[in-house]
Amino acid sequence: MDQRPRHQGELRATARLALPAHGIGSTAHRRPGAALASSVAPRRWPRRLVVTLLVVLLTAVLGVTVGGWLLLRAAYPDHAGEVRLADLDAEVEARRDERGVPYLLGDTSEDLYRAQGFVHAQDRFWQMETMRHITAGRTAELFGPEQRDTDRFLRTLGWHRVAEEEYAALDDEHRGLLDAYADGVNAYLEDRAPHELGVGFPLLRLTGVAHEPEPWHPRDTLAYLKLMAWELGGNLEEELERAVLARTLDDDEIAELFPEYPEDVPRIVPSDPDDEGSHTGPATPGSSNLASETSEGPGVADALARAAAALEAGERALGPVTDGIGSNAWVVGGEHTSSGAPLLANDPHIGVQSPAIWYEVGLRCRERTEACADDVTGFSFPGVPGVVIGHNDSVAWGFTNLDPDVQDLFVERVDPDDPTRYETGEGPAEAEVLTEELHASDGSVETLEIRVTRNGPIISDAFEPLDELDVDGTAARAGEPSPLAERTDGEAPTGTGGGRIADPVHEISLRWTALEPTTVFEALPAMNRARDLEEFREAAARFEVPAQNLVYADTAGTIAYQAPGTIPVRGAGDGTVPAPGWDDAYQWQGSIPFDELPREADPDRGWIVTANNPVPPEDYPWFLSVDDEHGYRAGRIIEMLQRRVDAGGDIDVAAAAADQLDTRDGSADFLVPHLLALDSDAPAVAELGDLLDEWDGRAHADSAGAAAYAATWRALLSQTFGAYLPEAYQPEGNSRWFEVVRRALEDPGSPWWDHPDTPVTETRDDALENALATAWFELRRELGTDPDDWRWGDLHTVTFVEGTLGESGIAPVEALFNRGPYPVDGGTGIVNATSWAADEGYEVRALPSMRMVVDLGDLDQSTRQATTGQSGHPGHRHYSDTIDAWLEGEQFDVPWSEARIEDATVDRLRLQP
Secondary structure: OOOOOOOOOOOOOOOOOOOOOOOOOOHHHOOOOHHHHHOOOOOOOOHHHHHHHHHHHHHHHHHHHHHHHHHHHHOOOOOOEEEEOOOOOOOEEEEEOOOOOEEEEEOOHHHHHHHHHHHHHHHHHHHHHHHHHHHOOOHHHHHOHHHHHHHHHHHHHOHHHHHHHHHHHOOHHHHHHHHHHHHHHHHHHOOOOHHHOOOHHHHHHHOOOOOOOOOOOHHHHHHHHHHHHHHOOOOHHHHHHHHHHOOOOOHHHHHHHOOOOOOOOOOOOOOOOOOOOOOOOOOOOOOOOHHHOOEOOOOHHHHHHHHHHHHHHHHHHHOOOOOOOEEEEEEEOHHHEOOOOOEEEEEEEEEOOOOOOOEEEEEEEOOOOOOOOOEEEEEEOOOOOOOOEEEEOOEEEEEEEOOOOOEEEEEEEEEOOEEEEEEEOOEEEEOEEEEEEEEOOOOOEEEEEEEEEOOEEEOOOOOOOHHHOOOOOOOOOOOOOEOOOOOOOOOOOOOOOOOOOOOOEEEEEEEEHHHOOOOHHHHHHHHHHOOOHHHHHHHHOOOOOOOEEEEEEEOOOOEEEEOOOOOEEEOOOOOOOOEEOOOHHHOEEEEOOHHHOOEEEOOOOOEEEEOOOOOOOOOOOOOOOOOOOOOHHHHHHHHHHHHHHHOOOOEOHHHHHHHOOOOEOOOHHHHHHHHHOOOOOOHHHHHHHHHHHHOOOEOOOOOHHHHHHHHHHHHHHHHOHHHHOOHHHOOOOOHHHHHHHHHHHOOOOOHHHOOOOOOOOOOHHHHHHHHHHHHHHHHHHHHOOOHHHOOHHHHOEEEEOOOOHHHOOOHHHHHHHOEEEEEOOOOOOOOOOOEEOOOOOOOEEEEEOEEEEEEOOOHHHOEEEEOOOOOOOOOOOOOOOOHHHHHHOOOEEOOOOHHHHHHHOOEEEEEEO
16 A cells, blocks of 8 residues: 555544532532522421321332332242143153253153243243344334334344244254244243233333233244344445445555455364365355446445445344454363363353343253153253253354355346336346335334345345435445446346346345255254264254354264355355346355365364364365454464463363453554554653553453553554544454554554644554553543553443343333443453454443353363343342353353252252143
């Protein structure tokens, strides 16, 4: 890059709102004349009247308090006793430990799934109800017509439509399991008033919404799996970002912001996987170069902006597709463990929420038979039967996000006179038009028309026209070319038919593997019941969406890795920017065969590490993604494992759990030396330099050095790269930005260091000094003038927020549902990944949603923890009883043997036919 990037963005400044220096009782709040009035002798009220008023007031307060307490308790379920449950074949016992984790014991798999549906509904039905309204695009029915933007987007995606198709395609066995689970949920709902299902229902009624829950349907479960696929789906935001940046930056500048992986980045599978045959298939496809094929074509920037706005509306309900989303998982062979058997560790990183996304459970058959093959424990999703991550008596497994590119945006050329006609290589085609009604809590109804092209639903018309939006810089400037308009050669698109639509309008469609029917539910029971690696891989072959990294270990001593999932094969293009929907060359050509997806078993090194880093060896012939993490967490985990092995110590459960809490910040290794080398007498450089010189590079909550470094990192990103980027695409500071900054530091004269709004030309050292000065002023403002009082945890906090009423804006309601803020260790790109966004603030946005370590030598020695608690009922003893342990990194023992489960049982509920 030999010139200054052309976009002159604004320097972003952030500051917290300062509270008034005076208190409520100070004279600053008194009305004029109050001081004079206070000097006059007060009026004496009759003693009897005063007493009467106090009694009335206390009675009212007590009534409200007791009424609120009774309202909360009305939804608390019975965890002990006996309950009749329709359709059970035989008794199921729900044995709960001191944390409220149920261990279910039954005679058939259907009975266990019915019982799981029952206990899920007992503890988490408000969560289940709100999530199914979100996945169905029905949030306005609960929370008002203001949610219609969200509903339009979600209905356009059509998760429930796809879920109906998946349910119809299931075989009798899996349909029976889903039906049994739904029966269990509905058995709990039966004969219970809404206020007995969760305090959210009567609170809704106070707003005028008298909501009566519908029976649970298996499609609700399948649609929930779409939500998880969305959160772990792909690079949709990166596609939009590249497209927007292409208007103001050239190809080289964009490449610097999306750098290739370093040569030394650890890959999950560093050599060709063992395979029955050789890999075949096309080489990695090249870029579409569509971003550089610019013209003055009409409406493409407008369409992209509307698509971005629709995505933002969806994120308001689904949560942001955060750069901090990821996970760590590793398996260690018995040659390196104290037990002589494999050890498996896993901690998935997901957006902050309350109650937790996970629900711990155990499913056990009294006798393993053909009719009852389950003996498994671990983490489930409320609303989904079975165990998603955990172990049975032979096999343990964990997930991290494979993060393949399974989402593509297409620019469609649409007939302005007939919006159902769009252009293809064979000539104009007719879009499928679907009509749906959107209901809101105020009784209003809106009709939504959804157009579906061969590339998927058009998402750019799921929002209002662009001129009614504030899209934060996603609209092209007047007179600037749009990078994604029609191709400039004027030739007809590829294909035999040809033919163009004259003067088209442009829309954006979304193609995504999750919008086609999958067999992902069939994978869960099969994984739960797998007895060896072959059976586990057979199960993984059905795990189509979302594509994940699966780590595996078994009691026979095998450790393994398998990449499952439907991953598209593209004709032209690599999915990094929106593709021309009218050009047949860019159509998907199928998917990578399962047998040719990366895998590995029992490597000589004795471990397998996955942390969202690149998966395949460099010569792998298929294209997966260019937007993986850049390997800092994976490299650190490998470093810790290698150090333990070199020291001759055997790795045990405690060691793995400790490594999950590692807070070493990999970006400090390359940035801090440059900061310490600055030749400056400025107070900020001196004071922060002393802190950084003494800092050990670990992001502990009580560390002043960690606070100084984070503030400097944030200021550096904003004042350099952020100064050239639109507001909507400011640097978040994840591991991609680690690599961007690392490379830029090697060039002291890089144009990125020169701030566009200053009259002088800054170099790298100028930018570093400015960042230290900005950080110094911020820390003094926020934490005080004495650096000895600075603590990272005073800035870096987590608040567990319930995603509906917990964001109501009503302080008492939010206090009821939410917990926090709490100071926390860790940060972005760190093994203990309590991720924050540098463009927003230091608060945690994503975190290790659970931690688990499984010892295949003695399953009773395994440990795990979740963030909040088992219950979704505020005030219940299990609503937030695990937060302190999560903050401290304390994992709980997990009973596995019957004797240990019986010893751990504190409540026993018998479900009778």
